[in-house]
Amino acid sequence: MKKYALAAVLIGAFAMPALALEAGPYFVGLNTTTHTCSVVTKMEAGMKMMGKYKTKEAAEKAMAGMKECHA
Numbered sequence: 001m002k003k004y005a006l007a008a009v010l011i012g013a014f015a016m017p018a019l020a021l022e023a024g025p026y027f028v029g030l031n032t033t034t035h036t037c038s039v040v041t042k043m044e045a046g047m048k049m050m051g052k053y054k055t056k057e058a059a060e061k062a063m064a065g066m067k068e069c070h071a
Helices: 002-022 056-064
Strands: 026-031 036-040 046-055
Touching: 026 056, 036 056, 046 056
Parallel strands: none
Antiparallel strands: 026 036, 026 046
């Protein structure tokens, strides 16, 4: 039983940094030059913020419904 508990702790310890890379705010950005949208974690110059979301999936779903992103 101790082996299983130790294995679970080790898996958790190694998985936490990978999960931390996915965390953070996501933005839907409209490139004002090309008039295309993308999901980004950092707004760059020349981009208009179309929304801020907690997960990448939420940002992608919202971007699919934005008419400005389909022009």
